[in-house]
Amino acid sequence: MEQTSNRVNPALEKTSGWINGFIGVVIFSGSLPATRLAVLEFDPVFLTVLRAAIAGLCAVCLLWLFRERRPARNQWLSLVIVALGVVLGFPLLTALALQHVTSAHSIVFVGLLPLATAIFAVLRGGERPRPVFWIFSMLGSALVVGFALSQGLTASPTGDLLMLGAILACGLGYAEGAKLSRTLGGWQVICWALVLSLPLMALTSLWLAPASLRTISVSAWICLGYVSLFSMLIGFVFWYRGLAQGGIAAVGQLQLLQPFFGLALAATLLHEQVSVGMLAVTLGVILCVAGAKKFAR
Template sequence: MITNTISKDQALSGWINGFIGVLLFSGSLPATKLAVMDMSPIFVTIARAGIAGVLALAVLLIYKEKRPVKGQILPLVLVSIGCVIGFPLLSSLALQYITSAHSIVFLGMLPLATAVFGVLRGGERPHPVFWFFSIVGSLLVIGFAVSQGISASPIGDILMLAAVILCGLGYAEGAKLSKTLGGWQVISWALIIALPLMIPLFFIYFPDHVETVSTQGWLGLAYVALFSMFIGFIFWYKGLAQGGITSVGQLQLLQPFFGLALAAYLLHEPVSIGMLGVTIGVILCVAGTKKFAK
Protein backbone atom coordinates (compact mmCIF):
# COMPACT_ATOMS: atom_id res chain seq x y z
CA MET A 1 0.00 0.00 0.00
CA ILE A 2 1.21 3.47 -0.92
CA THR A 3 0.92 6.04 1.87
CA ASN A 4 0.72 9.66 0.79
CA THR A 5 0.80 12.74 3.01
CA ILE A 6 -0.77 15.75 1.30
CA SER A 7 -0.35 19.25 2.79
CA LYS A 8 -3.13 21.85 2.69
CA ASP A 9 -1.19 23.90 0.13
CA GLN A 10 -0.74 20.84 -2.07
CA ALA A 11 -4.42 19.98 -1.76
CA LEU A 12 -5.48 23.53 -2.70
CA SER A 13 -3.11 23.62 -5.67
CA GLY A 14 -4.38 20.20 -6.69
CA TRP A 15 -8.00 21.35 -6.66
CA ILE A 16 -7.19 24.53 -8.62
CA ASN A 17 -5.27 22.65 -11.30
CA GLY A 18 -7.90 19.92 -11.36
CA PHE A 19 -10.69 22.48 -11.79
CA ILE A 20 -8.91 24.10 -14.74
CA GLY A 21 -8.52 20.66 -16.29
CA VAL A 22 -12.23 19.92 -15.82
CA LEU A 23 -13.18 23.24 -17.45
CA LEU A 24 -11.07 22.40 -20.49
CA PHE A 25 -12.38 18.83 -20.68
CA SER A 26 -15.98 20.05 -20.49
CA GLY A 27 -15.87 21.16 -24.10
CA SER A 28 -14.61 17.79 -25.34
CA LEU A 29 -17.88 16.04 -26.19
CA PRO A 30 -19.64 19.08 -27.73
CA ALA A 31 -16.49 19.78 -29.78
CA THR A 32 -16.25 16.11 -30.78
CA LYS A 33 -19.90 16.20 -31.85
CA LEU A 34 -19.13 19.18 -34.12
CA ALA A 35 -16.18 17.30 -35.62
CA VAL A 36 -17.96 13.97 -36.26
CA MET A 37 -20.84 15.75 -37.99
CA ASP A 38 -18.43 16.36 -40.91
CA MET A 39 -15.68 13.77 -40.42
CA SER A 40 -15.53 10.08 -39.52
CA PRO A 41 -15.11 9.19 -35.81
CA ILE A 42 -11.99 7.18 -36.66
CA PHE A 43 -10.33 10.14 -38.39
CA VAL A 44 -11.28 12.51 -35.55
CA THR A 45 -9.67 10.11 -33.05
CA ILE A 46 -6.53 9.70 -35.15
CA ALA A 47 -6.21 13.42 -35.94
CA ARG A 48 -6.62 14.61 -32.35
CA ALA A 49 -4.03 12.11 -31.12
CA GLY A 50 -1.66 12.77 -34.02
CA ILE A 51 -1.75 16.57 -33.75
CA ALA A 52 -1.36 16.47 -29.97
CA GLY A 53 1.42 13.87 -30.33
CA VAL A 54 3.47 16.07 -32.66
CA LEU A 55 3.02 18.98 -30.26
CA ALA A 56 4.06 16.80 -27.31
CA LEU A 57 7.15 15.58 -29.18
CA ALA A 58 8.20 19.16 -29.92
CA VAL A 59 7.78 20.20 -26.28
CA LEU A 60 9.76 17.18 -25.00
CA LEU A 61 12.60 17.93 -27.43
CA ILE A 62 12.66 21.62 -26.51
CA TYR A 63 12.90 20.86 -22.79
CA LYS A 64 15.21 17.86 -23.38
CA GLU A 65 13.21 15.60 -21.11
CA LYS A 66 14.63 12.22 -20.13
CA ARG A 67 13.00 9.10 -21.47
CA PRO A 68 10.75 7.08 -19.13
CA VAL A 69 12.39 4.21 -17.29
CA LYS A 70 11.42 0.59 -17.94
CA GLY A 71 8.95 0.42 -15.04
CA GLN A 72 7.02 3.43 -16.40
CA ILE A 73 6.39 2.02 -19.87
CA LEU A 74 3.41 -0.24 -19.03
CA PRO A 75 1.55 2.49 -17.09
CA LEU A 76 2.17 4.87 -20.01
CA VAL A 77 0.75 2.29 -22.41
CA LEU A 78 -2.35 2.06 -20.20
CA VAL A 79 -2.69 5.86 -20.25
CA SER A 80 -2.37 5.78 -24.03
CA ILE A 81 -4.98 3.02 -24.36
CA GLY A 82 -7.40 4.74 -22.00
CA CYS A 83 -7.02 8.46 -22.75
CA VAL A 84 -5.35 8.76 -26.15
CA ILE A 85 -7.20 6.00 -28.03
CA GLY A 86 -9.97 4.37 -25.97
CA PHE A 87 -12.08 7.27 -24.73
CA PRO A 88 -11.72 9.47 -27.85
CA LEU A 89 -12.56 6.61 -30.24
CA LEU A 90 -15.45 5.09 -28.29
CA SER A 91 -17.02 8.46 -27.45
CA SER A 92 -16.70 9.58 -31.09
CA LEU A 93 -18.42 6.39 -32.23
CA ALA A 94 -21.12 6.86 -29.58
CA LEU A 95 -21.85 10.38 -30.81
CA GLN A 96 -23.04 8.88 -34.09
CA TYR A 97 -25.99 7.41 -32.18
CA ILE A 98 -26.66 9.88 -29.35
CA THR A 99 -26.53 13.62 -28.75
CA SER A 100 -23.60 15.18 -26.93
CA ALA A 101 -25.99 16.10 -24.09
CA HIS A 102 -26.96 12.45 -23.67
CA SER A 103 -23.34 11.29 -23.83
CA ILE A 104 -22.49 13.71 -21.03
CA VAL A 105 -24.77 11.63 -18.77
CA PHE A 106 -22.04 9.04 -18.56
CA LEU A 107 -19.42 11.52 -17.41
CA GLY A 108 -21.27 11.45 -14.08
CA MET A 109 -19.80 7.98 -13.57
CA LEU A 110 -16.25 9.02 -14.46
CA PRO A 111 -15.27 10.22 -10.95
CA LEU A 112 -16.38 6.88 -9.51
CA ALA A 113 -14.45 4.96 -12.19
CA THR A 114 -11.34 7.07 -11.51
CA ALA A 115 -11.67 6.52 -7.76
CA VAL A 116 -12.06 2.76 -8.18
CA PHE A 117 -8.93 2.54 -10.32
CA GLY A 118 -7.19 4.89 -7.88
CA VAL A 119 -7.84 2.31 -5.17
CA LEU A 120 -6.97 -0.70 -7.33
CA ARG A 121 -3.90 0.75 -9.07
CA GLY A 122 -2.87 3.80 -7.04
CA GLY A 123 -2.95 2.33 -3.53
CA GLU A 124 -5.32 5.02 -2.20
CA ARG A 125 -7.72 4.13 0.63
CA PRO A 126 -10.42 6.80 1.14
CA HIS A 127 -12.82 6.90 4.10
CA PRO A 128 -15.99 4.78 3.59
CA VAL A 129 -18.12 7.96 3.69
CA PHE A 130 -16.21 9.10 0.59
CA TRP A 131 -17.90 6.35 -1.41
CA PHE A 132 -21.33 7.47 -0.20
CA PHE A 133 -20.83 11.03 -1.48
CA SER A 134 -19.19 9.79 -4.68
CA ILE A 135 -22.06 7.43 -5.51
CA VAL A 136 -24.74 10.00 -4.58
CA GLY A 137 -23.03 12.63 -6.73
CA SER A 138 -22.83 10.24 -9.67
CA LEU A 139 -26.50 9.27 -9.27
CA LEU A 140 -27.52 12.94 -9.15
CA VAL A 141 -25.77 13.63 -12.44
CA ILE A 142 -27.15 10.51 -14.12
CA GLY A 143 -30.65 11.04 -12.76
CA PHE A 144 -30.72 14.65 -13.90
CA ALA A 145 -29.63 13.91 -17.44
CA VAL A 146 -31.97 10.92 -17.77
CA SER A 147 -34.87 13.07 -16.54
CA GLN A 148 -34.37 15.32 -19.56
CA GLY A 149 -36.12 12.74 -21.66
CA ILE A 150 -33.34 12.53 -24.22
CA SER A 151 -33.84 9.61 -26.59
CA ALA A 152 -31.30 6.87 -25.98
CA SER A 153 -29.53 4.35 -28.16
CA PRO A 154 -28.35 1.06 -26.61
CA ILE A 155 -25.30 1.01 -28.89
CA GLY A 156 -24.39 4.59 -28.02
CA ASP A 157 -24.87 3.91 -24.30
CA ILE A 158 -22.66 0.81 -24.36
CA LEU A 159 -19.92 2.66 -26.23
CA MET A 160 -20.00 5.56 -23.75
CA LEU A 161 -19.92 3.20 -20.76
CA ALA A 162 -16.85 1.45 -22.17
CA ALA A 163 -15.28 4.86 -22.89
CA VAL A 164 -15.78 5.98 -19.29
CA ILE A 165 -14.22 2.80 -17.88
CA LEU A 166 -11.12 3.15 -20.07
CA CYS A 167 -10.87 6.86 -19.27
CA GLY A 168 -11.03 6.16 -15.52
CA LEU A 169 -8.16 3.70 -15.89
CA GLY A 170 -6.12 6.21 -17.89
CA TYR A 171 -6.75 9.00 -15.36
CA ALA A 172 -5.69 6.86 -12.40
CA GLU A 173 -2.57 5.50 -14.11
CA GLY A 174 -1.58 8.96 -15.29
CA ALA A 175 -2.06 10.48 -11.85
CA LYS A 176 0.12 7.83 -10.23
CA LEU A 177 2.85 8.36 -12.85
CA SER A 178 2.66 12.16 -12.52
CA LYS A 179 4.16 11.96 -9.03
CA THR A 180 7.46 10.72 -10.45
CA LEU A 181 7.37 11.63 -14.14
CA GLY A 182 5.50 14.96 -14.08
CA GLY A 183 2.00 15.85 -15.28
CA TRP A 184 2.66 17.17 -18.78
CA GLN A 185 5.38 14.58 -19.31
CA VAL A 186 2.90 11.74 -18.70
CA ILE A 187 0.42 12.78 -21.36
CA SER A 188 3.27 13.73 -23.71
CA TRP A 189 4.89 10.29 -23.54
CA ALA A 190 1.49 8.58 -23.77
CA LEU A 191 0.79 10.52 -26.97
CA ILE A 192 4.22 9.68 -28.38
CA ILE A 193 3.66 5.96 -27.74
CA ALA A 194 0.61 6.14 -30.02
CA LEU A 195 2.22 8.50 -32.57
CA PRO A 196 3.89 5.86 -34.83
CA LEU A 197 0.41 4.36 -35.39
CA MET A 198 -1.42 7.67 -35.71
CA ILE A 199 0.77 9.29 -38.41
CA PRO A 200 0.19 6.72 -41.21
CA LEU A 201 -3.47 6.30 -40.24
CA PHE A 202 -3.93 10.08 -40.44
CA PHE A 203 -3.20 10.02 -44.18
CA ILE A 204 -5.15 6.81 -44.76
CA TYR A 205 -8.34 8.16 -43.17
CA PHE A 206 -7.96 11.80 -44.26
CA PRO A 207 -11.32 13.05 -45.65
CA ASP A 208 -11.69 12.61 -49.40
CA HIS A 209 -13.69 15.80 -49.75
CA VAL A 210 -12.10 18.41 -47.49
CA GLU A 211 -14.34 21.12 -48.95
CA THR A 212 -17.38 19.50 -47.33
CA VAL A 213 -15.92 19.92 -43.83
CA SER A 214 -17.37 23.03 -42.18
CA THR A 215 -15.43 25.61 -40.22
CA GLN A 216 -17.19 24.39 -37.08
CA GLY A 217 -15.97 20.86 -37.80
CA TRP A 218 -12.34 22.00 -38.07
CA LEU A 219 -12.68 24.14 -34.93
CA GLY A 220 -14.12 21.15 -33.05
CA LEU A 221 -11.17 19.01 -34.14
CA ALA A 222 -8.70 21.76 -33.18
CA TYR A 223 -10.23 22.04 -29.71
CA VAL A 224 -10.10 18.32 -28.91
CA ALA A 225 -6.56 18.04 -30.30
CA LEU A 226 -5.09 20.99 -28.39
CA PHE A 227 -7.16 21.36 -25.23
CA SER A 228 -8.85 17.99 -24.66
CA MET A 229 -5.87 15.87 -25.69
CA PHE A 230 -2.91 17.87 -24.40
CA ILE A 231 -3.32 21.14 -22.49
CA GLY A 232 -6.19 19.92 -20.32
CA PHE A 233 -4.19 16.88 -19.22
CA ILE A 234 -1.29 19.07 -18.09
CA PHE A 235 -3.51 20.69 -15.47
CA TRP A 236 -5.52 17.54 -14.73
CA TYR A 237 -2.66 15.14 -14.03
CA LYS A 238 -0.83 17.79 -12.00
CA GLY A 239 -3.95 18.33 -9.92
CA LEU A 240 -4.49 14.60 -9.35
CA ALA A 241 -0.87 14.13 -8.32
CA GLN A 242 -0.98 17.09 -5.91
CA GLY A 243 -4.38 16.54 -4.30
CA GLY A 244 -4.90 12.79 -4.66
CA ILE A 245 -6.70 10.73 -7.30
CA THR A 246 -9.84 9.98 -5.28
CA SER A 247 -10.21 13.53 -3.91
CA VAL A 248 -9.48 15.75 -6.91
CA GLY A 249 -11.05 13.17 -9.22
CA GLN A 250 -14.47 14.10 -7.80
CA LEU A 251 -14.25 17.48 -9.55
CA GLN A 252 -15.33 15.53 -12.62
CA LEU A 253 -18.83 15.57 -11.12
CA LEU A 254 -19.00 19.21 -12.25
CA GLN A 255 -17.92 18.43 -15.81
CA PRO A 256 -21.34 17.24 -17.05
CA PHE A 257 -22.95 20.54 -16.15
CA PHE A 258 -20.31 22.62 -17.89
CA GLY A 259 -20.64 20.25 -20.84
CA LEU A 260 -24.44 20.51 -20.90
CA ALA A 261 -24.20 24.30 -20.91
CA LEU A 262 -21.84 24.17 -23.89
CA ALA A 263 -24.07 21.62 -25.66
CA ALA A 264 -27.02 24.00 -25.26
CA TYR A 265 -25.02 27.03 -26.41
CA LEU A 266 -23.01 25.53 -29.28
CA LEU A 267 -25.32 22.78 -30.52
CA HIS A 268 -28.67 24.18 -29.36
CA GLU A 269 -29.46 20.92 -27.58
CA PRO A 270 -32.19 21.18 -24.91
CA VAL A 271 -31.07 21.52 -21.29
CA SER A 272 -33.49 21.88 -18.36
CA ILE A 273 -33.47 24.71 -15.82
CA GLY A 274 -33.33 21.95 -13.18
CA MET A 275 -29.57 21.96 -13.81
CA LEU A 276 -29.13 24.65 -11.14
CA GLY A 277 -30.64 22.65 -8.28
CA VAL A 278 -28.78 19.47 -9.17
CA THR A 279 -25.53 21.41 -9.60
CA ILE A 280 -25.83 22.64 -6.01
CA GLY A 281 -26.35 19.04 -4.87
CA VAL A 282 -23.32 17.89 -6.82
CA ILE A 283 -21.17 20.69 -5.38
CA LEU A 284 -22.16 19.52 -1.89
CA CYS A 285 -21.15 15.98 -2.83
CA VAL A 286 -17.80 17.24 -4.13
CA ALA A 287 -17.30 19.03 -0.80
CA GLY A 288 -18.15 15.83 1.03
CA THR A 289 -15.73 13.72 -0.97
CA LYS A 290 -13.00 16.30 -0.39
CA LYS A 291 -13.54 16.09 3.39
CA PHE A 292 -13.48 12.28 3.51
CA ALA A 293 -10.97 11.53 0.76
CA LYS A 294 -8.24 10.41 3.19
Protein backbone atom coordinates in the same frame (compact mmCIF):
# COMPACT_ATOMS: atom_id res chain seq x y z
CA MET B 1 7.95 23.47 -17.24
CA GLU B 2 9.68 21.87 -14.30
CA GLN B 3 8.61 18.94 -12.21
CA THR B 4 7.14 19.54 -8.78
CA SER B 5 9.83 20.58 -6.30
CA ASN B 6 9.86 19.95 -2.57
CA ARG B 7 11.35 23.41 -2.04
CA VAL B 8 8.12 25.15 -3.04
CA ASN B 9 5.94 26.46 -0.22
CA PRO B 10 3.31 23.73 0.43
CA ALA B 11 0.44 26.22 0.69
CA LEU B 12 1.37 27.89 -2.58
CA GLU B 13 1.85 24.49 -4.19
CA LYS B 14 -1.68 23.40 -3.22
CA THR B 15 -3.17 26.69 -4.40
CA SER B 16 -1.38 26.32 -7.71
CA GLY B 17 -2.69 22.75 -7.93
CA TRP B 18 -6.29 23.89 -7.52
CA ILE B 19 -5.83 26.62 -10.14
CA ASN B 20 -4.24 24.24 -12.64
CA GLY B 21 -6.88 21.61 -11.96
CA PHE B 22 -9.71 24.10 -12.45
CA ILE B 23 -8.26 25.27 -15.78
CA GLY B 24 -7.98 21.64 -16.87
CA VAL B 25 -11.63 20.92 -16.02
CA VAL B 26 -12.83 24.02 -17.90
CA ILE B 27 -10.85 22.91 -20.97
CA PHE B 28 -12.20 19.36 -20.78
CA SER B 29 -15.77 20.68 -20.51
CA GLY B 30 -15.65 21.74 -24.14
CA SER B 31 -14.53 18.33 -25.38
CA LEU B 32 -17.92 16.64 -25.81
CA PRO B 33 -19.68 19.60 -27.49
CA ALA B 34 -16.71 20.03 -29.85
CA THR B 35 -16.62 16.31 -30.61
CA ARG B 36 -20.37 16.34 -31.22
CA LEU B 37 -19.94 19.02 -33.90
CA ALA B 38 -16.85 17.39 -35.42
CA VAL B 39 -18.41 13.92 -35.90
CA LEU B 40 -21.15 15.47 -37.97
CA GLU B 41 -18.56 15.86 -40.75
CA PHE B 42 -15.62 13.64 -39.74
CA ASP B 43 -15.69 9.87 -39.43
CA PRO B 44 -15.42 9.18 -35.66
CA VAL B 45 -12.51 6.76 -35.98
CA PHE B 46 -10.64 9.11 -38.30
CA LEU B 47 -11.31 11.98 -35.90
CA THR B 48 -9.94 9.95 -32.97
CA VAL B 49 -6.67 8.98 -34.62
CA LEU B 50 -6.16 12.35 -36.29
CA ARG B 51 -6.59 14.34 -33.07
CA ALA B 52 -4.15 12.01 -31.30
CA ALA B 53 -1.64 12.31 -34.15
CA ILE B 54 -1.79 16.11 -34.09
CA ALA B 55 -1.40 16.19 -30.32
CA GLY B 56 1.39 13.61 -30.54
CA LEU B 57 3.40 15.78 -32.93
CA CYS B 58 3.02 18.70 -30.53
CA ALA B 59 4.11 16.45 -27.64
CA VAL B 60 7.27 15.45 -29.54
CA CYS B 61 8.12 19.14 -29.95
CA LEU B 62 7.55 19.84 -26.24
CA LEU B 63 9.70 16.92 -25.08
CA TRP B 64 12.47 17.89 -27.50
CA LEU B 65 12.28 21.57 -26.56
CA PHE B 66 12.65 20.85 -22.84
CA ARG B 67 15.05 17.95 -23.44
CA GLU B 68 13.15 15.54 -21.23
CA ARG B 69 14.73 12.22 -20.36
CA ARG B 70 13.05 9.00 -21.39
CA PRO B 71 10.84 7.33 -18.76
CA ALA B 72 12.28 4.49 -16.72
CA ARG B 73 11.53 0.91 -17.76
CA ASN B 74 9.03 0.40 -14.95
CA GLN B 75 7.06 3.46 -16.11
CA TRP B 76 6.32 2.32 -19.66
CA LEU B 77 3.49 -0.05 -18.70
CA SER B 78 1.70 2.77 -16.90
CA LEU B 79 2.17 4.98 -19.96
CA VAL B 80 0.61 2.28 -22.14
CA ILE B 81 -2.41 2.20 -19.80
CA VAL B 82 -2.69 6.00 -19.93
CA ALA B 83 -2.49 5.92 -23.73
CA LEU B 84 -5.16 3.22 -24.03
CA GLY B 85 -7.41 5.08 -21.59
CA VAL B 86 -7.25 8.76 -22.52
CA VAL B 87 -5.51 8.87 -25.92
CA LEU B 88 -7.46 6.07 -27.62
CA GLY B 89 -10.28 4.71 -25.44
CA PHE B 90 -12.15 7.78 -24.24
CA PRO B 91 -11.91 9.84 -27.48
CA LEU B 92 -12.91 6.90 -29.70
CA LEU B 93 -15.78 5.67 -27.54
CA THR B 94 -17.21 9.17 -27.04
CA ALA B 95 -16.93 9.96 -30.77
CA LEU B 96 -18.84 6.77 -31.55
CA ALA B 97 -21.38 7.45 -28.78
CA LEU B 98 -22.04 11.00 -29.98
CA GLN B 99 -23.35 9.61 -33.24
CA HIS B 100 -26.24 8.18 -31.23
CA VAL B 101 -26.79 10.64 -28.36
CA THR B 102 -26.59 14.39 -27.86
CA SER B 103 -23.66 15.96 -26.05
CA ALA B 104 -26.03 17.10 -23.29
CA HIS B 105 -27.12 13.47 -22.77
CA SER B 106 -23.52 12.23 -22.74
CA ILE B 107 -22.40 14.87 -20.24
CA VAL B 108 -24.60 13.27 -17.58
CA PHE B 109 -22.34 10.22 -17.78
CA VAL B 110 -19.31 12.46 -17.24
CA GLY B 111 -20.63 12.94 -13.72
CA LEU B 112 -19.37 9.40 -13.07
CA LEU B 113 -15.77 10.26 -13.95
CA PRO B 114 -14.67 11.09 -10.38
CA LEU B 115 -16.22 7.84 -9.17
CA ALA B 116 -14.53 5.82 -11.92
CA THR B 117 -11.22 7.49 -11.11
CA ALA B 118 -11.67 6.65 -7.42
CA ILE B 119 -12.47 3.01 -8.15
CA PHE B 120 -9.39 2.58 -10.30
CA ALA B 121 -7.35 4.39 -7.65
CA VAL B 122 -8.45 1.60 -5.30
CA LEU B 123 -7.60 -1.12 -7.80
CA ARG B 124 -4.30 0.36 -8.95
CA GLY B 125 -3.23 2.22 -5.81
CA GLY B 126 -4.31 -0.24 -3.13
CA GLU B 127 -6.48 2.28 -1.26
CA ARG B 128 -9.18 0.92 1.07
CA PRO B 129 -12.15 3.31 1.32
CA ARG B 130 -14.76 3.08 4.04
CA PRO B 131 -17.98 1.10 3.46
CA VAL B 132 -19.93 4.37 3.14
CA PHE B 133 -17.95 5.07 -0.02
CA TRP B 134 -19.54 2.10 -1.78
CA ILE B 135 -23.03 3.22 -0.73
CA PHE B 136 -22.52 6.54 -2.49
CA SER B 137 -20.97 4.67 -5.40
CA MET B 138 -24.02 2.44 -5.91
CA LEU B 139 -26.41 5.37 -5.52
CA GLY B 140 -24.61 7.38 -8.18
CA SER B 141 -24.56 4.43 -10.58
CA ALA B 142 -28.27 3.80 -9.95
CA LEU B 143 -29.07 7.41 -10.84
CA VAL B 144 -27.29 7.12 -14.18
CA VAL B 145 -28.94 3.80 -15.04
CA GLY B 146 -32.32 5.19 -13.97
CA PHE B 147 -31.82 8.22 -16.18
CA ALA B 148 -30.99 6.02 -19.20
CA LEU B 149 -34.11 3.92 -18.58
CA SER B 150 -36.31 7.01 -18.19
CA GLN B 151 -35.12 8.25 -21.59
CA GLY B 152 -36.08 4.96 -23.17
CA LEU B 153 -33.11 2.63 -23.35
CA THR B 154 -34.29 1.24 -26.66
CA ALA B 155 -33.83 4.70 -28.20
CA SER B 156 -30.05 4.45 -28.09
CA PRO B 157 -28.68 1.61 -25.98
CA THR B 158 -25.53 1.71 -28.13
CA GLY B 159 -24.81 5.32 -27.26
CA ASP B 160 -25.29 4.75 -23.53
CA LEU B 161 -23.10 1.64 -23.48
CA LEU B 162 -20.38 3.41 -25.43
CA MET B 163 -20.46 6.31 -22.97
CA LEU B 164 -20.17 3.94 -20.00
CA GLY B 165 -17.18 2.29 -21.68
CA ALA B 166 -15.65 5.71 -22.32
CA ILE B 167 -16.00 6.67 -18.65
CA LEU B 168 -14.33 3.45 -17.51
CA ALA B 169 -11.45 3.96 -19.95
CA CYS B 170 -11.01 7.58 -18.90
CA GLY B 171 -11.20 6.79 -15.18
CA LEU B 172 -8.44 4.22 -15.59
CA GLY B 173 -6.32 6.67 -17.59
CA TYR B 174 -6.83 9.43 -15.04
CA ALA B 175 -5.95 7.23 -12.06
CA GLU B 176 -2.91 5.68 -13.72
CA GLY B 177 -1.68 9.02 -15.04
CA ALA B 178 -2.16 10.73 -11.68
CA LYS B 179 -0.16 8.01 -9.92
CA LEU B 180 2.60 8.20 -12.51
CA SER B 181 2.72 12.01 -12.42
CA ARG B 182 4.16 11.85 -8.90
CA THR B 183 7.42 10.47 -10.26
CA LEU B 184 7.45 11.40 -13.94
CA GLY B 185 5.87 14.85 -13.77
CA GLY B 186 2.39 16.08 -14.70
CA TRP B 187 2.76 17.30 -18.29
CA GLN B 188 5.38 14.70 -19.11
CA VAL B 189 2.87 11.88 -18.54
CA ILE B 190 0.46 12.93 -21.28
CA CYS B 191 3.28 13.89 -23.63
CA TRP B 192 4.98 10.50 -23.39
CA ALA B 193 1.62 8.72 -23.71
CA LEU B 194 0.93 10.68 -26.90
CA VAL B 195 4.40 9.97 -28.27
CA LEU B 196 3.93 6.29 -27.49
CA SER B 197 0.70 6.33 -29.52
CA LEU B 198 1.98 8.54 -32.35
CA PRO B 199 3.26 5.91 -34.84
CA LEU B 200 -0.02 3.97 -34.81
CA MET B 201 -2.18 7.09 -34.83
CA ALA B 202 -0.25 8.77 -37.65
CA LEU B 203 -0.29 5.69 -39.89
CA THR B 204 -3.98 5.06 -39.21
CA SER B 205 -4.79 8.70 -39.97
CA LEU B 206 -3.14 8.39 -43.37
CA TRP B 207 -4.92 5.10 -44.03
CA LEU B 208 -8.39 6.39 -43.06
CA ALA B 209 -8.03 9.84 -44.64
CA PRO B 210 -10.91 10.55 -47.03
CA ALA B 211 -10.24 11.24 -50.69
CA SER B 212 -11.25 14.88 -50.23
CA LEU B 213 -11.68 17.22 -47.28
CA ARG B 214 -13.09 20.13 -49.27
CA THR B 215 -16.61 19.63 -47.92
CA ILE B 216 -15.49 20.00 -44.28
CA SER B 217 -16.75 23.28 -42.85
CA VAL B 218 -14.67 25.82 -40.96
CA SER B 219 -16.53 25.06 -37.71
CA ALA B 220 -15.65 21.37 -37.99
CA TRP B 221 -11.97 22.24 -38.50
CA ILE B 222 -12.08 24.51 -35.46
CA CYS B 223 -13.59 21.69 -33.39
CA LEU B 224 -10.85 19.33 -34.62
CA GLY B 225 -8.24 21.87 -33.55
CA TYR B 226 -9.87 22.21 -30.14
CA VAL B 227 -10.07 18.48 -29.37
CA SER B 228 -6.54 17.97 -30.70
CA LEU B 229 -4.70 20.77 -28.92
CA PHE B 230 -6.84 21.54 -25.89
CA SER B 231 -8.73 18.33 -25.04
CA MET B 232 -5.88 15.97 -25.89
CA LEU B 233 -2.83 17.92 -24.74
CA ILE B 234 -3.18 21.35 -23.12
CA GLY B 235 -5.98 20.29 -20.78
CA PHE B 236 -3.88 17.40 -19.51
CA VAL B 237 -0.88 19.66 -18.97
CA PHE B 238 -2.94 21.61 -16.43
CA TRP B 239 -4.87 18.59 -15.12
CA TYR B 240 -2.01 16.23 -14.34
CA ARG B 241 0.09 19.11 -13.02
CA GLY B 242 -2.78 20.10 -10.73
CA LEU B 243 -3.13 16.53 -9.47
CA ALA B 244 0.59 16.35 -8.78
CA GLN B 245 0.63 19.67 -6.92
CA GLY B 246 -2.62 19.62 -4.96
CA GLY B 247 -3.20 15.92 -4.46
CA ILE B 248 -5.26 13.44 -6.46
CA ALA B 249 -8.13 13.07 -3.97
CA ALA B 250 -8.52 16.83 -3.42
CA VAL B 251 -8.03 18.28 -6.89
CA GLY B 252 -9.84 15.33 -8.46
CA GLN B 253 -13.08 16.63 -6.98
CA LEU B 254 -12.95 19.49 -9.45
CA GLN B 255 -14.23 17.01 -12.04
CA LEU B 256 -17.60 17.40 -10.34
CA LEU B 257 -17.89 20.81 -11.99
CA GLN B 258 -17.39 19.44 -15.49
CA PRO B 259 -21.01 18.35 -16.15
CA PHE B 260 -22.27 21.84 -15.29
CA PHE B 261 -19.78 23.52 -17.60
CA GLY B 262 -20.48 20.98 -20.34
CA LEU B 263 -24.26 21.36 -20.13
CA ALA B 264 -23.89 25.13 -20.33
CA LEU B 265 -21.74 24.82 -23.45
CA ALA B 266 -24.13 22.32 -25.05
CA ALA B 267 -27.07 24.65 -24.48
CA THR B 268 -25.18 27.78 -25.58
CA LEU B 269 -23.16 26.55 -28.56
CA LEU B 270 -25.22 23.63 -29.85
CA HIS B 271 -28.65 24.92 -28.85
CA GLU B 272 -29.46 21.52 -27.36
CA GLN B 273 -32.32 21.23 -24.92
CA VAL B 274 -31.24 20.65 -21.34
CA SER B 275 -34.24 19.37 -19.42
CA VAL B 276 -34.93 19.90 -15.74
CA GLY B 277 -34.70 16.14 -15.24
CA MET B 278 -31.28 16.05 -16.85
CA LEU B 279 -30.04 18.79 -14.54
CA ALA B 280 -31.54 17.04 -11.52
CA VAL B 281 -29.83 13.75 -12.38
CA THR B 282 -26.53 15.50 -12.97
CA LEU B 283 -26.81 17.22 -9.60
CA GLY B 284 -27.72 13.94 -7.90
CA VAL B 285 -24.72 12.18 -9.45
CA ILE B 286 -22.44 15.00 -8.35
CA LEU B 287 -23.72 14.79 -4.77
CA CYS B 288 -23.19 11.03 -4.70
CA VAL B 289 -19.68 11.29 -6.09
CA ALA B 290 -18.89 14.05 -3.60
CA GLY B 291 -20.00 11.78 -0.76
CA ALA B 292 -17.97 8.90 -2.15
CA LYS B 293 -14.88 11.09 -2.39
CA LYS B 294 -15.32 12.21 1.22
CA PHE B 295 -15.05 8.63 2.43
CA ALA B 296 -12.47 7.50 -0.14
CA ARG B 297 -9.78 7.21 2.54
